[in-house]
Amino acid sequence: MKILNRDVDYAVRALVLMARNDRPATPVAGMREEVRVSGPFLRKIMQKLQRSGFVHSVKGKGGGFALARDPGNIRLGELVSALQGGIRLNDCVSGGKLCAFHSACKLRGRLASMEGRLLEELAAITVKDLA
């Protein structure tokens, strides 16, 4: 239904913000207002981004997050994969749940190629593009 969830939305805002400012480390407290989300929730998202390698983090006073990759190389498609486990047009194409009609299904191939195109389009958008 909805392809981009809130996590991706907030993550994009935060990453764009960091790309524009380009500071050595931005704490959550310094982003949450502009991203317009609660501190704890943004923090959870930033931690996911850290685990996925999009940002690196510095603990302790004066710490925070900073981009770990070039903004021109952080693609929306990757964010979607990392934060919400990808996209699936239906269960059959990419959910791994093949239905009983698998072999005869004329819809499957079409959906699969639609999904492919969608992913390509998402991959074509980078944080730099949005900054």
Added chain:
Amino acid sequence: MKILNRDVDYAVRALVLMARNDRPATPVAGMREEVRVSGPFLRKIMQKLQRSGFVHSVKGKGGGFALARDPGNIRLGELVSALQGGIRLNDCVSGGKLCAFHSACKLRGRLASMEGRLLEELAAITVKDLA
């Protein structure tokens, strides 16, 4: 996340079945096995299809459902609209919930056009194509 939900899936199966058989009326009991879904659930879906004008229904003994439109003119995009209220890539583009960055958002336009292309692709697939 998932663009086609179960309703659309089962609806397509039922409509394709009806298009192939082309009987004056097919009762739910005569479809549920081949569609592989419980009777009550399929019935609920068929009722939605009836209300949306895709099929017409005949009550009483010997009744059932039949296509109300040419199979070549029943488009997947319409089914998605009728059965799950369309697609929205995110809340901002088509959910009516504009975020605080509305005017400055560089992502919005791109998502909107992606959504448009997706709908076009869905609209290009008809029940006849799948029958």
Added chain:
DNA sequence: AATGAATGATACCCAAATGGTATCATTCAT
């Protein structure tokens, strides 16, 4: 007229996903 096969409408219900909060542990500059 009675019967039974069929849909119409609607009210539930359960499980999973989404969106978000709370808490405690750890690290580090000062």
Added chain:
DNA sequence: ATGAATGATACCATTTGGGTATCATTCATT
């Protein structure tokens, strides 16, 4: 030592998706 910051994780509330149950209505058949 202190306090600012993240790491990890558990928890919670609401919504959505998928599905069942029930009663009312219609109609062919007898």
